[in-house]
Amino acid sequence: MSEIITAAILAIGDELLSGRTKDKNIGYLANFLTLKGIDLKEARIVSDDEDAIVKAVNELRSEYDYVFTSGGIGPTHDDITADAIAKAFGVGIHHDPRAMAILEPHYAARGMEFTDARKRMARLPIGSELIDNPVSKAPGFQIGNVYVMAGVPAIFQAMVDALAPGLKSGVKLLSKAIDCPFGEGTIGDGLASIQKAHPETAIGSYPRFDGKTYSTQILVRSRDEDAANAAIKAIAELFEELKS
Amino acid sequence: MSEIITAAILAIGDELLSGRTKDKNIGYLANFLTLKGIDLKEARIVSDDEDAIVKAVNELRSEYDYVFTSGGIGPTHDDITADAIAKAFGVGIHHDPRAMAILEPHYAARGMEFTDARKRMARLPIGSELIDNPVSKAPGFQIGNVYVMAGVPAIFQAMVDALAPGLKSGVKLLSKAIDCPFGEGTIGDGLASIQKAHPETAIGSYPRFDGKTYSTQILVRSRDEDAANAAIKAIAELFEELKS
Numbered sequence: 001m002s003e004i005i006t007a008a009i010l011a012i013g014d015e016l017l018s019g020r021t022k023d024k025n026i027g028y029l030a031n032f033l034t035l036k037g038i039d040l041k042e043a044r045i046v047s048d049d050e051d052a053i054v055k056a057v058n059e060l061r062s063e064y065d066y067v068f069t070s071g072g073i074g075p076t077h078d079d080i081t082a083d084a085i086a087k088a089f090g091v092g093i094h095h096d097p098r099a100m101a102i103l104e105p106h107y108a109a110r111g112m113e114f115t116d117a118r119k120r121m122a123r124l125p126i127g128s129e130l131i132d133n134p135v136s137k138a139p140g141f142q143i144g145n146v147y148v149m150a151g152v153p154a155i156f157q158a159m160v161d162a163l164a165p166g167l168k169s170g171v172k173l174l175s176k177a178i179d180c181p182f183g184e185g186t187i188g189d190g191l192a193s194i195q196k197a198h199p200e201t202a203i204g205s206y207p208r209f210d211g212k213t214y215s216t217q218i219l220v221r222s223r224d225e226d227a228a229n230a231a232i233k234a235i236a237e238l239f240e241e242l243k244s
Numbered sequence: 245m246s247e248i249i250t251a252a253i254l255a256i257g258d259e260l261l262s263g264r265t266k267d268k269n270i271g272y273l274a275n276f277l278t279l280k281g282i283d284l285k286e287a288r289i290v291s292d293d294e295d296a297i298v299k300a301v302n303e304l305r306s307e308y309d310y311v312f313t314s315g316g317i318g319p320t321h322d323d324i325t326a327d328a329i330a331k332a333f334g335v336g337i338h339h340d341p342r343a344m345a346i347l348e349p350h351y352a353a354r355g356m357e358f359t360d361a362r363k364r365m366a367r368l369p370i371g372s373e374l375i376d377n378p379v380s381k382a383p384g385f386q387i388g389n390v391y392v393m394a395g396v397p398a399i400f401q402a403m404v405d406a407l408a409p410g411l412k413s414g415v416k417l418l419s420k421a422i423d424c425p426f427g428e429g430t431i432g433d434g435l436a437s438i439q440k441a442h443p444e445t446a447i448g449s450y451p452r453f454d455g456k457t458y459s460t461q462i463l464v465r466s467r468d469e470d471a472a473n474a475a476i477k478a479i480a481e482l483f484e485e486l487k488s
Contacts, residue, residue, distance in 0.1 A: 014448055017284045018419070019275030020463070021450075026289065031263030040261045042296070045270065045287035048448075052286070075428045076449040077436035107429075117432020136453075152451065175262070184319045185351075188361020192321035204258055204292075205320040206265075207396065209380075219264070 005170035007033055008042040008060040012071035012081055013151055016045050024153045025070040032160055037172035053084035061146050071151030075117040086125035096124040099139050106137045132162040174228050175221045183214030190238040200227035249414035251277055252286040252304040256315035256325055257395055260289050268397045269314040281416040297328035305390050315395030319361040330369035340368040343383050350381045376406040418472050419465045427458030434482040444471035
């Protein structure tokens with residue numbers, strides 16, 4: 001099976017764009033999807049603005065196999081992701097009975113009032129499936145190819161783990177790293193020729209600077225192991241040539 | 245002056261979407277622009293793919309006052325940002341004489357060959373202005389409302405500092421944080437009413453969980469100090485009510 005499966009992530013929240021909070025969910029999901037064999041093709045961050053969320057969700061869900069969102073599903077007035085997703089899909093929104101059945105006994109057992117604010121966390125677009133939240137109970141949800149999760153990293157990660165078994169997996173991208181003692185300016189010409197001769201690989205070059213000297217980490221990625229090995233061999237030969 | 249100035253950032257690089265590297269430039273720029281009074285409205289991350297870069301740059305530059313990019317301006321074959329920007333603007337690309345005049349003596353003084361790879365760092369879209377790079381010399385560039393910078397955080401930050409004096413500043417958003425001893429579910433209903441009564445403020449609510457109890461940080465933001473203070477007073481009254 002050589003199917004390529006693509007994804008995007010949309011992180012939602014004013015605090016990510018004001019600098020107050022540094023996003024951690026994009027990097028986490030990037031690692032997770034790479035291990036799963038799904039290509040993360042794009043990430044976006046938008047503010048808690050309904051029009052911005054609707055536009056981004058509709059663009060991304062038409063372009064990629066999966067869209068994952070983080071943020072904006074809590075109990076307060078600035079948590080507007082569920083409404084925006086319902087609008088993007090052109091469906092209604094309601095207090096989902098399955099979500100109410102999780103939250104009501106959860107608060108009752110703690111002697112806490114089930115306020116309108118807390119009920120807000122059970123408002124889901126009609127037609128959604130729930131995503132389990134083992135940390136704080138209030139569920140995420142999935143509608144179409146869009147998976148909507150909390151912004152708090154511990155909850156986001158638990159939700160990603162919960163939905164993982166249901167995702168299609170693609171052929172994993174093999175990735176091999178090679179440490180190179182030369183700077184990019186020294187290897188760049190040779191590396192460009194090697195990339196041209198090995199089109200089934202993607203050769204990435206990442207500069208390192210220890211404060212005194214430049215070196216490079218080279219990453220060869222491919223879905224074909226033989227192609228990756230052939231490119232790696234050519235790179236090793238380039239190094240020998242430059243050393244002599 | 246009540247002009248609102250908007251911006252977007254586009255971070256470019258396969259390594260950011262594979263999880264190999266965690267982006268640091270979005271958070272840095274978010275802080276910088278907030279202090280400058282410029283609203284960062286959107287962030288995107290795309291891979292080293294010309295079509296993806298061209299599409300994102302053209303969408304963002306038509307929508308926002310400023311676009312800042314990071315990544316893809318080094319010496320290797322996978323550094324394709326300059327070509328993509330030239331294509332997005334429909335202009336040619338050349339070895340910019342000003343950039344060549346910076347790089348040539350830089351390598352000569354170090355006894356290093358001025359390879360084609362290194363010359364690649366002087367290839368800029370025709371009509372660009374240079375952005376100073378005090379760290380490693382190879383310049384960033386500005387064309388139209390797009391500012392193109394390196395991905396290495398230390399160099400990105402130095403370039404942002406270099407271009408800062410030329411940017412228009414907006415009216416700064418005042419931001420006041422209030423620590424709240426209650427969880428979001430407790431304050432949510434009251435806070436929603438306060439937001440409704442104070443439309444000239446944006447009231448954000450950020451849950452905290454120390455492993456045992458929930459509390460909340462509330463952020464009141466406004467361009468009008470009186471409006472911010474009125475909302476803060478209403479929030480303090482809500483706390484007193486809940487405590488009694």
